[in-house]
Amino acid sequence: MTMSAVSPLRLAQGEQLLTGWGRTAPSLATVHCPASVGDVEQAVAEAGGRGILARGLGRSYGDAAQSGGATVLDLKGLGSIELDAAAATVTAGAGASLDDILKQIVPAGFFVPVTPGTRMITVGGAIAADVHGKNHHLEGSFGSHVQRLGIVDGQGHRRELAPAGDAEVRESFWATVGGMGLTGIMTDATFDVIPITSSLISVDTERAVDLDDVMESMIANDDRYRYSVAWIDSMHPSGRGVITRGDHAPSDQLPAEDRQSALAYDPKVLATAPAFVPGGLLNKLTVRAFNEAWFRKAPKRREAELQPIAEFFHPLDFVQEWNRVYGPGGFVQYQFVVPDSASEIVGKALRKLRKVGAPSFLTVLKRFGPANAGPLSFPQPGWTLAADVPASVPGLGQALDQLDELVAGAGGRLYLAKDSRQSPDMLARTYPRLAEWQAIRDRMDPKGLFTSDLARRLSL
Secondary structure, X not given: OOOOOOOHHHHHOEEEEEOOOOOOOOEEEEEEOOOOHHHHHHHHHOOOOOOEEEEOOOOOOOOOOOOOOOEEEEHHHOOOEEEEOOOOEEEXXXXXXXXXXXXXXXXXXXXXXXXXXXXXXXXXXXXXXXXXXXXHHHHOOHHHHXXXXXEEOXXXXXXXXXXXXXXXXXXXXXXXXXXXXXXXXXXXXXXXXXXXXXXXXXXXXXXXXXXXXHHHHHHHHHHHOOEEEEEEOOOOOOOOEEEEEEEEOOHHXXXXXXXXXXXXXXXXXXXXXXXXXXXXXXOHHHHHHHHHHHHHHOOOEEEEEEEEHHHXXXXXXXXXXXXXXXXXXXXXXXXXXXXXXXXXXXXXXXXXXXXXXXXXXXXXXXXXXXXXXXXXXOOOOEEEEEEEEEOOXXXXXHHHHHHHHHHHHOOOEEOOOOOOOOOHHHHHHHOOOHHHHHHHHHHHOOOOOEOOHHHHHOOO
């Protein structure tokens, strides 16, 4: 009997219903799990008419990491991690998670250059979304710390890209940073890491009585800290908040008995959200009660508290599948940035959300520093506000459309990794280098293979 060879891609394939973290717009795709760069090249060469897209851990909130009717590559098979301690760099596969990287490098005395509010993202996703964290005001976004990356382009060829080199290489690199996976399939990257001497953060906490107090304190004090973020009580008319700032604690700040294990790092999952949560669980009353308790729990002022990395950076990761708490209707995260000259938009946005009755216990405010060279990179100098709200709130769509106009009129924009509903016109008005990015993308992908539900929605 003769047996024909079957491609590993074929064995790994299967139709899956994919959605973003907000669980608002699922679509069906054929998912492959490549185990090598050669598998990726083959998948690109065999891509059908609906195109192909890479997917990491699915933590983009909207429709960026899904593509209905297309081939979607789950890159967890490209998960290698190599720390070069002498050079203070990590070279990792595009499917390696920050979670796995931190478990390897923190005990060795290093930390990632930038982390968002979850460590459950991949290196490829961090670059594609050009993620930012609590240190953007001083150290920029993830892409600013990438030394090189490997990518399979629209011709099915693996290329090396870097921020240095000839013009085409530089342009392709920066189009990929923040390019939402639409310039090719990333395979690996090398990025800088931060030396540390403990796995604890020295944290200063400040309770602010209203939004003006929050913003004035951040302007006056943020530059003295590597990390800074403010939680905002979006349900309270004052916009009061809690500011937490910090830096990596040196080992000599630890109690003497803890210094031998100063780099211990073993984050735990404490709970898993139930598979079904009633849609009305998060409402104005429950969120108002939560926010009141959270605000009162914070000290008026506390300095040099030692917190584990996971507690300071990734508190939501203590609860697996926490997005289920919004119920079957899912949720929307609305995140915008506006320049310092339009800081009043922050207060207007909070008032608009309160008026429409959109309850949010996850509302955070940060300051951004200078932008990098990525045409679609989100951060620009100014203020960024992010609010998670149930998608089922009546009138929410109209309220967010009105906020879009305020943001666009002020010279701001929305974050593509969080977006699930802005219009093509809004995108074109707020990303002035869009046409430049599209020209570079077309050069990298002349057949238009790399696409997503987000790309089709926004006519990218």
